[in-house]
Structures are given as structure tokens and as C-alpha cells.
Amino acid sequence: MKHLLKDSYSWLRRKLDPRRSTGASSRVHNEVNSAQDDLISIIVPTYNVEKYLERCLNGIFNQTYRNLEIIVADDGSTDTTLDLAHRLARSDHRVKVLELHHAGNGSARNSAIAVANGRFLAFADADDSMPTDAYEKLWKTLRTTGSQFVVGCFAHVDTSNMWRPKFADDVHRSTHHSIQLGDCPSIMQNIFLWDKMFRRDFWDRCVAPIPARTLYEDQEAVMRAFFGAENFDVIPDTVYFWHSRPDQTSITQQKGDVTDLANRLEVALTVTKLASARASETVWQAWLTKLFQWDLSPYFKQIPKSSEEYWNALVTGIRRVVDFVGNQIWDTVQLHDRLLLSAICESNRHDAETIVIDREENGTDYHVSYDFGSYIGIPGYLLRLSDRPAASLLEIRKIDLDLVSQVDEIHWSRAGLLEITGFAFIRNFDTANFPQNLTFSLRDANSDQVIELSHRSIASPDIDQIAGDAWNCYARSGFSLAIDVSAIDRLDQEATPKPRWRLHVTVTCGDKCTEGLMRSRHPETAGGAIPLDDCIGTHRLVCQFSKDDGLFLERVRYAHIATAVDMYDQFFRLTVRHPTGNPPAGVLVGADEIAVTDSIQLTPNECIVTVRFPSVHLGTGRSESKSTLKLITSDGRTHLIAWAHSSQKLVEESPLHRPSRLSATGYGYLQLMRAGARGIVTSATLATDEDALIVRGETSVDDAESDPTFSLITSRRKLHASSTAVEQDGRFTARFELTEDKWQLGVAVVDSGAYVFQISGGEVPFTVIPDFAKELPLTTLRPRYRLTITRKQPNDALVVKIGAPLADYERSALGRRRIREIFQTATDETELSDSILFESFGGTAATDSVRALFDEYVRSGDQRTKYWVVRDYSVITPPGCVPIIYNSAAYVRALSGCSTLVNNNTFPHYFRKSPGQRYVQTWHGTPLKQIGFDTPLTQISNSYLDILTRESTYWDLLIAQSPVAADLLRQAFGYTGAIAARGLPRNDSFFGSHADSIRRDTRHSLGVYDDQQMVLYMPTWRDHAIDPYGRHDFVSTIDFEALRRAVGAQYAFFARGHHTTIESVRHDVLDVTDLTTYPDVSRLLLAADILISDYSSVMFDFAITGKPLIQYIPDFDDYVTTSRSLYETSMKSIVWPKAYSQSDLERLVLRSTGMRPFEMYSPERSPLFHRSNFEPTSRSVLERFSV
Structure with missing residues (x-):
């Protein structure tokens, strides 16, 4: 037996010899390269893409498949694209550049194909990119299957995110080889040229040519390929990155353009005729569903904000397609789309707009009734349609059954x-x-x-x-x-x-x-x-x-089964059943198959193996590693080791809190889990009479020099345990306070969110033990919060969800709709209460001019009930108010029943002003970037457009900083009512008797020393910076580390994001103190010595203080072209310094120290200011409102 083990270990050493591994790797690499004997022609049409071409071609140059012919077909570019293409061609001999007259993408691609020599064809758009192994994966698939073309998946890419389309979960869920269109009709949703590879002979025979002088030319070509192929492949791999241009100039980003619409409808009709002639019934039905519910949906969404020319073109084009298809169209689209298509065909714009807006606001669900032997769909907007739809369109059909x-x-x-x-x-x-x-x-x-x-x-x-x-x-x-x-x-x-x-x-x-x-x-x-x-x-x-x-x-059948496991500090012991005749020789760990056997005892059908933990620390820091266990037998083969018993039994034998433990895969095979810190949670409970969470469990930390500490973590917040007790055996108790006085402005509930429990500084969440997991989720409703204790996969980590104290019926969409229904139906008969509703930034803060007016009401001795809207009780509210939760039943009642409303933004889409109500709109500053109806239509939703149209007629008084600002707001909102244009109430605190003490207290609470300069950075939001959850992301254009080095420690830096980014600012990204959730921006402006901003209206407020102000706009050109334009009047009124680079900013910050107040801010120098801006205005606003 010793001889057998010695031979086996010799084999292991040879297997793991790094020189042997390197040689093998080299041979494999050479074999792959030598097999790349098929030339692939990559067709890249270009037209005015100087900003993007280099990224695209570098992506092709770096492909792992090297045998490429790259043909750049320039379609008469008028910028420097052609020069750039020639320069890049000189760096890679595989590039050919064609200089063509402008005739469109289709013509350019055809010209490139005509000179292509490759056995395979692939396409790329010049403003996109691709993974480095894209073409190798596509080529290998075709070489393996012999199919005529292959379809890969793509990912969307914008300025901050990457995601695969929803249809990929179905269409590209797995690999399909040698199929036809009838086997997978949903693949028609992937109708782009650039994530596919074609055999050249098939292309010439069944696809060519690509339609010229039209947009969306690839759709007809791809559909020809689908219909003409005897077989094609579908793979799940992402082989292409489709980039959205920040400047919105690509062809696919022009859905609101009437030329784009006309081209799209023409292609739709052409391909529909092609499908009618060549598709099976199943494919035909799938094509129509795809066309009307997917392809044309972006154009339908343009209806509420489109021109008459656009609407007429849409009506004409849709009628042509529907007339060709006939009545069978109604069986291929779902209820909302049937009603929308019918309205378009009838040229009923009112009803089309109603349907589009309602779907955007309320989703696609509807009520179903049973009438006269049929199930009838009744959408919420049905009674608001001007024409009653045909009963047949409302009948539930097979396609409606979801x-x-x-x-x-x-x-x-x-x-x-x-x-x-x-x-x-x-x-x-x-x-x-x-x-x-x-x-x-x-x-x-x-x-x-x-x-x-x-x-x-x-x-x-x-x-x-x-x-x-x-x-x-x-x-x-x-x-x-x-x-x-x-x-x-x-x-x-x-x-x-x-x-x-x-x-x-x-x-x-x-x-x-x-x-x-x-x-x-x-x-x-x-x-x-x-x-x-x-x-x-x-x-x-x-x-x-x-x-x-x-x-x-x-x-699952097993050959080698572990029947017992014993865990120790430095090793573990396995008892393994095995087949006779081929005895085990040891155990290997991980992909590198590290030998870890200390000893082995053999019997005819069973062995006991003692396995030492690998000397290599598989868990780096406090992260976790996962390594497969394999048994090596005397013939040199390796085998997975199965676990004989239940998952629960394995947990008992190998406890969850050990740094090194065994677990089983879903198929029952053993694996070694290692982490520097690990633990279990045995309970998590709310303290009986206190707002605190008590978490108990066991932990094992193998590299700690002191007792561990624990945290509750979201992407935005990290809550540290207020106290921790750790016993010698690893048992711990951690206490977390659920209220805090975060800013020394009052005690509030901690921020809402789903917090994961883990060791501070660690990456491995603690696992909830099975017995406790069976009790979850546990929900407790307290007066100021709703707390749910649950778990999160894949590790069964403890998750603590904290949110607003809404009842169950207030949290469901059904309950919220019923509440709103009561509100909306009661509006005309509502008896108003003598009370005031205050709302600021949708309930995310009690601040801005709304707060200033509240304070003035209180100072004046107003005795009415004052409701303040909050998203949750993490929002600090002023004394004397009654907080109510946004979207709660109490909120809806107050919104319809209070006699006075004060807001600095819009109310929810369902708000309708009750007769007799009075509404003060304070807005939130003097606009610099375009807002309201001046916003580019591509940046504004149909719902918001509808809200603005309605709400501006509800306002009884609009507040502006100056007459010039008033004109801008009138223009932006189409407002014709009364305006108070003598200053913003939110700036009253600059002139009050307590201004100095507020400044001093605020700086002290933020840790700013008396001899330090407090620099506050307040950028606005970016239209295209969206986080993975669809929220506006915080964007910083400052390198704070470099700025600190340049200006020294006498400067203290802080950042505050726009209110729309409050949910997306991440604690682990900003390298300055984040003040986005600070309750009162006016206190920050008083405390700051220098303000840095970009396109935010806050500059016009800070300017009143006379302190140094810097407009930092390194992205100016991109912003005004990719996001939104600026008001010329406002931009000309900016007389403070501008910085266009980091070095400019560093210089201006240093120069700002000790500067005298900016006399240039005076009304004589800047028309956006008014002399009344330099004195309190809240009282005069309320006097004006009371008249």
C-alpha cells in the first residue's frame, strides 16, 4: 500500500509541476492558433464616428481569434473618421479602408462584402464594442455544428451600466444547435446583424444584398437568414456590446423622429410580407406579436409628445400593416395593444394618448369580468376613452393568458x-x-x-x-x-x-x-x-x-460516497465507501488539484482519509473560497466525492461557523469552504421596549488580533453595532440602534433599506442556522418603522429590512389603488379641513422653501394642523408638525382634504386638486439647466409631461427668486397665474439673527475646525447616469485625492448629491463625507466657505452669501449636447469663476482663500438677482398668498 501511495503521489507531482503545466498551456495555445485557418471578414460601416471608432477597432484588434480581415467602409464621413480609420489601419495590416460616397449603412456594408475574402462574415457598428473572445466563440460553434449561421447574445451598455435584454432570459437561456426558426420563434427578437456570424456561401445564396438607403436595413437581412437557413445555432454567450451614445445621435435613439418612424414602418411592412410568404403559422403568429408588442412599442410611447406630422405618419403606416395582415392581428397582441392599435387605426389620438400614459403610470394589469358567457378585460382607463372599443377587442384571448x-x-x-x-x-x-x-x-x-x-x-x-x-x-x-x-x-x-x-x-x-x-x-x-x-x-x-x-x-448515481466526516482545527477525516478493485490513494482539493492527504486507511469497500487543510490560504482576507474535493484512485483517475446524508446532517458534522468547513453542491458532492472569518446567526430580535436589534450567534476568526465587530450594510449605509460581546467560545451578542441623531439635529430612524449582517471589514455574510431560518421572515410593525428579519441567498445571510411603518394594505399595489380610488372619487364632494400639507422633494427631506414657509407659519402663531410628508421616519421633521408617510392612506386623505398645499415639486400622478384648495408652488431654485416643458422630449416621460400640464393649472402662487427667474419658470411650466418674484424663502436663514450660531453649530457637528476652510461640492444629476435599479446615479467629476494633495489639510471637503440621487449614493464610492441626506441644505450653505457646483440652481442661492463660488464644468460640451441645454439668460448671469479642468479647480480653490465678498453678485451685475434677495422673504410670500 505504501508503494501504491508513493506511485500515486509521484503522479500527482508530475501533474502539478508548473513547468509541465506551462508547456501544456503553450501547446494548447499553439494548437488553437494553428487551427484558426478560416478567414473571417469583419464589416464595419462608418459615418461620422470619430468619437467611437478607435474603441470599436481596438476591440476587434484584440480578439483571441486572429485570422481576421477587417473592412472599414466609410460612408462619406464629414468629420475626421476617415483619417482616423487610415491611421488605425497603419497599425494593423488586417485592416482595409473603403472610401465611399454617402449612401447609407446598407450600401456601405454591401460594398465591403463585395471585396471581402473571408469564409465567414461578421458585422460591427463603429460605435459599439465586443468581448475579446467573441469571434472565437462564434467561429468555434459553426466549426463544430456545420450550421449556416450562429446567433450570440448582446448586452446594452450606457454611461454607467451594462445589462442583457429581458428576452435573453428566454431566447439565450441555453445552447441550441442546428435548429430552424420554427423550433425557436422567439429568436426573432434578436434581429441584429452584429451578434451573428454567417457562412459566406450561405450569405450570398440566401441573404444578400442588404437593403440600401433605408434605416433598420439589418432587420430584413436577418429575417431572410432566419427563413432561408436549413439550420442555425443559438448560444447563450454575450458576444457584443451595444453602446447607447450619450449624445443621443445614433440611429436607434431617434424614435421621436418622423423620418426614423417612416423607415421603421416601411421595414415592418416589407418584413411582414416576407413572413407572410415564408413563415409557418407558428412563426407568423410570433412575428406579429413581436412586431406590435416589441418593435413598434417605442414609437407608440412617443404619441403623447409627438407632432401632428409624426402622428399622421404613424396612423398611415400602421393602417398599411394592419390592412395587409387582416383580422388575425387581433389574436396576436394582448388587450392593451389591441385597444391602442384600434385607436391608432381610427386616428383617435386622445384615446391613444390615454392608453399610453395610463400604462406608464399604472402598469399593464386590469380587471376581468364574466359577461354573457365571455371573459372581458376592463382596463382602468376604459371609461376615459372617447370611443367605446368594440366588445370583441375586450374579450380575453389565448395570448392574454399570462x-x-x-x-x-x-x-x-x-x-x-x-x-x-x-x-x-x-x-x-x-x-x-x-x-x-x-x-x-x-x-x-x-x-x-x-x-x-x-x-x-x-x-x-x-x-x-x-x-x-x-x-x-x-x-x-x-x-x-x-x-x-x-x-x-x-x-x-x-x-x-x-x-x-x-x-x-x-x-x-x-x-x-x-x-x-x-x-x-x-x-x-x-x-x-x-x-x-x-x-x-x-x-x-x-x-x-x-x-x-x-x-x-x-x-444521481455515486461511486464514491462519504458516510462520515470529522472536523478538526488543522485537518478533517472522511470515511468513504468506494467500489472494489480500484482503491483510493488520496484526496485532491480545488481546480489545481492540490494533494492534501495525511494518511489513508483501506478496507475492501471503505477508506478513512485524513486530509490536512491546504497550506495555501484559499480564502484571501475575509472573503470566501470554494474548492471541490476529489478522490484519486490507484489508476491515477480522479472522482468527485458524494455526501451520503442530508444537508442538515452535514451542517451538524461540519458547523457553519468554522473558518474551514465542508458543504455539498446541489448534486450532493463535497466541497471545502474556507474564509478568514465566518459565523452563524442563531437569533435576531427586537429589544422589547427599545428601538434596537439584538443579533446573537457564533463566530470564528482565524486572523483577528482583537475581538470582531459587526455591521449592518447596504450599498448606501453601514451601521456599526453599538455594543458587542464575544465569549471565548466564539458566541457573540451584537446590538444595533435603530434610531440615531446622525446630524445632531434630532433623533430619527436609521435610513430605510435591506441591511446585510456581516463582520466589519469582511466580505462573507453570516449564515442563518436552519432552525432559525424556518421562522423567517419575521415582521414587526412599530409606530415609526416596519422591520422584517429575513435571509438572503445564496448564503442564507441575515437580512434586516427597515422601512416606513405602512400597513399591509398600504404596501400592496392593490391596496394603494383602492386608497387612491376612494380619494379620486371623493374629490368633488370632499369637505376640506382647515389644515396645511407640506411636501418637499417627494417626502425625502423637510427642507427648502417649503420649510421656510412652515417656520414662518409657526412664527406667526398659525394654529392650523400642519402635516409634513415624509418617505419614512428617517426624515427629520420640525417641531409642531404631524408627519405622514408618502403614499399612505393618511397621505391620500390629507392630499385631498387639506385646505392649503405647499410643495416644491409635483405631487403624484393621481393627484387632483379638490375644489376650494389653495396650492403654493415654491419650486426649488432658479433654473440653469432646462426644466419642465423646455426639457428635451427624450429626457421626459409621458407621465411627467401629463403631470406638468395638469399641475401648473392648480397652482395659486408660484415663487421665484427674481423677475427674470419668474419669466424662465413661466416659460418652463406654461404657467399663467400669480408669481411672487422677490426672493426664495429658503434663503431667509442667511439673514436671520441666528445665522452665525447656525454656521458654528453646523461646522462643529461636521467636524470642521475653526481654522479650516469647508469646501462643499454640490453637483446636479445627469440624465444618462442611471444605476442598475433605474435611479439617477451620483456623478462626481472631481478627483478629491488629488485636490487634497494640491491644496493641503486646511481644507475639509464634503459632497451633497441632488435629491434625485438620494437612493443611489454609495458609502463605499465617495472619498469625501456624503451629506446627501443632510436635512437642511441652508445650514450647509451657511457653514461652507467655498461652494463648488456645476449646473445646479444652488449656485444662485450661495451667491447671495458673498462667499467664494466656483462653477466646475469639465464636461460642459458633453453636458449641453448629451443631457440638456442651459438657459442662456441664466448662463450669462454667472459672473463667478469657472473651472474646466482639475488643475483649474485646484488653482481656484487656493485663490479663493481670504478673498473679499464677491461684489459682482450685486443685482446691478447680474439680472438673475433682485435687491429683495438680500433680505428675508417668507413673510411677504405668505402675505401675498393670503390676499
Whole structure:
């Protein structure tokens, strides 16, 4: 046996010899390169793309597939694109440049194809890019399958994010080889040339030429390819990056242009005729659905803000397509689109606009009724349409039946049953009105075998929270399954090939029925590794999820099975059953197969292996590593090691809180998990009479010099434990305060969010133990917050959700709609209360001129009830007010019933002013960037446009800083009512008797020394800077580290983002103190010595103080071309210094120290200021309003 081990270890050493590995790697690399004998021609048309071409060509130059012919076809560019193309061509001999007269993309591509020599063709747009292995992946696929072309996936890229399109989850879920269009009609959603590769002979025979002198020319060409191909491939890999131009100048960003519309409709008709002639019935139906619900949807969204010319072109073009298709069109599009198409065909613009805006504001759900033997859809806007739609358009059709299903929990019972809970329903069919019948089965993906399942119906109000449907209740759609796997096991033993049992659900309501796989699972309770049950001899049934199959069961057979594990500090011991005749020789760890065996004891069918932890620290710092365990046998082969028992048993044998522990994959194979810090959470509870959370658990830190500390973390905030107690055995108790006096301005609840519990400075969240996990989620509603304790996959990490104290009915879309319905129907008869509603920035702060007017009301002795709107109780409100939560029932009642409204922004889209109400609009500053109706239409939603149109007629008084500013606001909002144009109330604090003490106290609370210069950076938001959640992202153009080095420690830097970025500012990104959530900006302006801003109106406020002010605009040219233009009047009124570079900024900051007040801010020098700006104005505003 020793000899056997010695030989095996010699083999291991040879296998792991780095010189051997390098040589092998080199040979493989050379083999791949030598196999690249197929020339691929890459076609790159160009037209005025000097900003982007180099990025695109560098992406092609750096491809791992080297045998390329790169043809740049310049379509008569009038900028420096052609010169740049020639310069880049000189750096790479594979580039050819064609100089063409301007004739469009299609013509340029055809000219390039005519001179191309490649066996394969691929395309790239000059303003895009691609992964370095894109063409190699596409080429390898075609070489392997012999198909005529291959379709890869693409990702959208903008200035701050990258994402794959929604349809990719379906179309590019997995690999499909040698298919035809009828096998996957949804692939027509990917109708672009640039993420595909074609065989040249197929292209010439079935696709060429590309239509010339039209936009969207690639769509007809790609559809010819789909129809003409005997076979093509679809791969899930992302092979192309589609960039959105910040300046909105690319062809695909011109949806509001009438020429673009005309071209798109012409292509739509051409391809529809092609599909009619060549498509099967299934493909034909899929094409029509795609055309009207996907392709033309961006154009329909332009209707409310389009010109008459655009509307008329849309009506004409849609009529042509609908007339060609005939009545079958109505079976291929869903209800909202049927009504919209009908309105367009009838040239009823009012109804088309109503439908588009309502969908944007309220979503696509609707109520269903049963009338005269038919199910009828009743959208919320139906009664607001000028023409009653034909009854046939409202009838529910097959395409309207949307199956919604989710698995919420999966676990094994003690009796060996697989228990699954979840819900399933047909969307828009209220389960309270229409009981829906659920049937479940397991269906083998490889045969026609079906196992019918029984289930138990359950009800849960939580389903409505998840569904997000404002019209229907689905609380009765829950189910519970208990699957006896023994019957499946018996079938599996006889089956060839191995069955894959997919969970299938059918939902029936009357004569309506839909079905599908259970593809979705709850991200918190079912999103991670699915637990294992005990093996049955040498195999087990595992439950898994995949993109293709959803939830499925599969039988896995094992050769090497660990029946026991013993964990120690430096090693662990495995007892492994193995087949006879090929005894084990040791254990390997990780992808590098590191030998870690200390000793091995053999019996004929079992071995006991002692395994030392690898000397290489697999977990760097406090992150976690995961390494597969393999058994090496005497023949030199390696084998995965399965775990014989349940997941729970493995947790008992290898505790979760150990830095090194064993876990099992979803298929039951062992892996070594290592981390510098790890722990478990055994409980998390609210303190009985205090606003504090107590977390208990166990931890093990292998590299700590002192006791660990703990944090609750979101992307925006990090809450440190107020106290921590750690016992010698690793048990800990951590206390977190849920209220704080963050700014020394009053105690408030901590910021809302989903906080993950983890060790401070660590990356590994602590795992909730299974017994505690079974109790989750736990929700507590307290007067000032709602707290939910839950867990997060994939690690079962503890998550603490803190939010506004809304009741369940106020949190669901259904409940909120019912509340609004009461409000809207009662408006005409509402009896107003003698009270005032104050709202600032949508409830995110109690600040701005709204706060100044509130303070003046209080000073004047006004006795009316004063409501202040807050998003949650993290917002500090002034004494004397009654806080109410935004969108709560109390808010809706106050919004309709208060006699006076004061706001600095717009109210929600559902607001309608009650008779007798008076409304003061303070706005929030003097505009520099274009706002309101002056905003480029591409930057404004239909809903906001509708709100502005309506709300400006509600205002009884608008406040402006000066007569010039008043003119700008009138223009921006189309406002014709009264204006108070003698200053902004929010600046009153600059002139009050307490200004000096406010400045001193604020600086002290922020840690600014008396001899320091406080520099405040307040940039505005950027239209195109959007975070992954669709929120405006904070954008900083300052290198603060370099600025600190340049100016020295006597400067203290702070940053405050625009109120629209309050949800996206991240604590781990800013390298200065973030003051975005600071309650009162006026206090900051008093405290600051220098203000740096860009296009924000705050500059016109700070200028009044006479302190140094710098406009830092390094992105000026891009901003005015890619975001929005600036008001010329405002820009000309800026008389303070401008910095266009970092070095300019550093120089101006240094020069600002000790400067005398800026006399140039006087009204004589700048028309945007008025003499009254330099004195308090709140009282005069209220006097004006009371008249």
C-alpha cells in the first residue's frame, strides 16, 4: 500500500509541476492558433464616428481569434473618421479602408462584402464594442455544428451600466444547435446583424444584398437568414456590446423622429410580407406579436409628445400593416395593444394618448369580468376613452393568458417527502372572483412520461405583495406539494436515458387554461442551494433549478460516497465507501488539484482519509473560497466525492461557523469552504421596549488580533453595532440602534433599506442556522418603522429590512389603488379641513422653501394642523408638525382634504386638486439647466409631461427668486397665474439673527475646525447616469485625492448629491463625507466657505452669501449636447469663476482663500438677482398668498 501511495503521489507531482503545466498551456495555445485557418471578414460601416471608432477597432484588434480581415467602409464621413480609420489601419495590416460616397449603412456594408475574402462574415457598428473572445466563440460553434449561421447574445451598455435584454432570459437561456426558426420563434427578437456570424456561401445564396438607403436595413437581412437557413445555432454567450451614445445621435435613439418612424414602418411592412410568404403559422403568429408588442412599442410611447406630422405618419403606416395582415392581428397582441392599435387605426389620438400614459403610470394589469358567457378585460382607463372599443377587442384571448408562478420554499420532511410551497395563477383573474384550478405533474424532459401530483391549496396575503397587481387579488393561489420520491426512483431505475423530471403546472379558470414550468423561485427563501435528502444506497434524487427546465428532479448515481466526516482545527477525516478493485490513494482539493492527504486507511469497500487543510490560504482576507474535493484512485483517475446524508446532517458534522468547513453542491458532492472569518446567526430580535436589534450567534476568526465587530450594510449605509460581546467560545451578542441623531439635529430612524449582517471589514455574510431560518421572515410593525428579519441567498445571510411603518394594505399595489380610488372619487364632494400639507422633494427631506414657509407659519402663531410628508421616519421633521408617510392612506386623505398645499415639486400622478384648495408652488431654485416643458422630449416621460400640464393649472402662487427667474419658470411650466418674484424663502436663514450660531453649530457637528476652510461640492444629476435599479446615479467629476494633495489639510471637503440621487449614493464610492441626506441644505450653505457646483440652481442661492463660488464644468460640451441645454439668460448671469479642468479647480480653490465678498453678485451685475434677495422673504410670500 505504501508503494501504491508513493506511485500515486509521484503522479500527482508530475501533474502539478508548473513547468509541465506551462508547456501544456503553450501547446494548447499553439494548437488553437494553428487551427484558426478560416478567414473571417469583419464589416464595419462608418459615418461620422470619430468619437467611437478607435474603441470599436481596438476591440476587434484584440480578439483571441486572429485570422481576421477587417473592412472599414466609410460612408462619406464629414468629420475626421476617415483619417482616423487610415491611421488605425497603419497599425494593423488586417485592416482595409473603403472610401465611399454617402449612401447609407446598407450600401456601405454591401460594398465591403463585395471585396471581402473571408469564409465567414461578421458585422460591427463603429460605435459599439465586443468581448475579446467573441469571434472565437462564434467561429468555434459553426466549426463544430456545420450550421449556416450562429446567433450570440448582446448586452446594452450606457454611461454607467451594462445589462442583457429581458428576452435573453428566454431566447439565450441555453445552447441550441442546428435548429430552424420554427423550433425557436422567439429568436426573432434578436434581429441584429452584429451578434451573428454567417457562412459566406450561405450569405450570398440566401441573404444578400442588404437593403440600401433605408434605416433598420439589418432587420430584413436577418429575417431572410432566419427563413432561408436549413439550420442555425443559438448560444447563450454575450458576444457584443451595444453602446447607447450619450449624445443621443445614433440611429436607434431617434424614435421621436418622423423620418426614423417612416423607415421603421416601411421595414415592418416589407418584413411582414416576407413572413407572410415564408413563415409557418407558428412563426407568423410570433412575428406579429413581436412586431406590435416589441418593435413598434417605442414609437407608440412617443404619441403623447409627438407632432401632428409624426402622428399622421404613424396612423398611415400602421393602417398599411394592419390592412395587409387582416383580422388575425387581433389574436396576436394582448388587450392593451389591441385597444391602442384600434385607436391608432381610427386616428383617435386622445384615446391613444390615454392608453399610453395610463400604462406608464399604472402598469399593464386590469380587471376581468364574466359577461354573457365571455371573459372581458376592463382596463382602468376604459371609461376615459372617447370611443367605446368594440366588445370583441375586450374579450380575453389565448395570448392574454399570462401564467405567473413561483416556488417559495423547498425542504425534505422526516418521512422523506419533498415538500414544495408556492403559488400559481393566471394574471388579471382575481382569485376571489374566479377560483382557479391548479394541477401539477412531473414530466420527463427526455420522454413522454408523466407523474401526476396531488396538492393542497393554501392562502396567503403575501402573494399580492409579490404580484404587484393593482386590480386583482391572488391570495388564494397558493399551493403545497408533498412529493413521494420513491415512485420516481422506481421509474428512474428502468429508464434510459436518465429522466429529468420537470415540475409542470396547469392553471384553469372556466374555459381558460394556461400551463408551463415552474421557472421562478423566491430569492430569499428558495434562491440558494436546495437541501439534500439521504442517499438511497448509491444514488439519490436531487432537486435543482435551471434556466431551461425550471425546478426539476434528477437521479444521481455515486461511486464514491462519504458516510462520515470529522472536523478538526488543522485537518478533517472522511470515511468513504468506494467500489472494489480500484482503491483510493488520496484526496485532491480545488481546480489545481492540490494533494492534501495525511494518511489513508483501506478496507475492501471503505477508506478513512485524513486530509490536512491546504497550506495555501484559499480564502484571501475575509472573503470566501470554494474548492471541490476529489478522490484519486490507484489508476491515477480522479472522482468527485458524494455526501451520503442530508444537508442538515452535514451542517451538524461540519458547523457553519468554522473558518474551514465542508458543504455539498446541489448534486450532493463535497466541497471545502474556507474564509478568514465566518459565523452563524442563531437569533435576531427586537429589544422589547427599545428601538434596537439584538443579533446573537457564533463566530470564528482565524486572523483577528482583537475581538470582531459587526455591521449592518447596504450599498448606501453601514451601521456599526453599538455594543458587542464575544465569549471565548466564539458566541457573540451584537446590538444595533435603530434610531440615531446622525446630524445632531434630532433623533430619527436609521435610513430605510435591506441591511446585510456581516463582520466589519469582511466580505462573507453570516449564515442563518436552519432552525432559525424556518421562522423567517419575521415582521414587526412599530409606530415609526416596519422591520422584517429575513435571509438572503445564496448564503442564507441575515437580512434586516427597515422601512416606513405602512400597513399591509398600504404596501400592496392593490391596496394603494383602492386608497387612491376612494380619494379620486371623493374629490368633488370632499369637505376640506382647515389644515396645511407640506411636501418637499417627494417626502425625502423637510427642507427648502417649503420649510421656510412652515417656520414662518409657526412664527406667526398659525394654529392650523400642519402635516409634513415624509418617505419614512428617517426624515427629520420640525417641531409642531404631524408627519405622514408618502403614499399612505393618511397621505391620500390629507392630499385631498387639506385646505392649503405647499410643495416644491409635483405631487403624484393621481393627484387632483379638490375644489376650494389653495396650492403654493415654491419650486426649488432658479433654473440653469432646462426644466419642465423646455426639457428635451427624450429626457421626459409621458407621465411627467401629463403631470406638468395638469399641475401648473392648480397652482395659486408660484415663487421665484427674481423677475427674470419668474419669466424662465413661466416659460418652463406654461404657467399663467400669480408669481411672487422677490426672493426664495429658503434663503431667509442667511439673514436671520441666528445665522452665525447656525454656521458654528453646523461646522462643529461636521467636524470642521475653526481654522479650516469647508469646501462643499454640490453637483446636479445627469440624465444618462442611471444605476442598475433605474435611479439617477451620483456623478462626481472631481478627483478629491488629488485636490487634497494640491491644496493641503486646511481644507475639509464634503459632497451633497441632488435629491434625485438620494437612493443611489454609495458609502463605499465617495472619498469625501456624503451629506446627501443632510436635512437642511441652508445650514450647509451657511457653514461652507467655498461652494463648488456645476449646473445646479444652488449656485444662485450661495451667491447671495458673498462667499467664494466656483462653477466646475469639465464636461460642459458633453453636458449641453448629451443631457440638456442651459438657459442662456441664466448662463450669462454667472459672473463667478469657472473651472474646466482639475488643475483649474485646484488653482481656484487656493485663490479663493481670504478673498473679499464677491461684489459682482450685486443685482446691478447680474439680472438673475433682485435687491429683495438680500433680505428675508417668507413673510411677504405668505402675505401675498393670503390676499
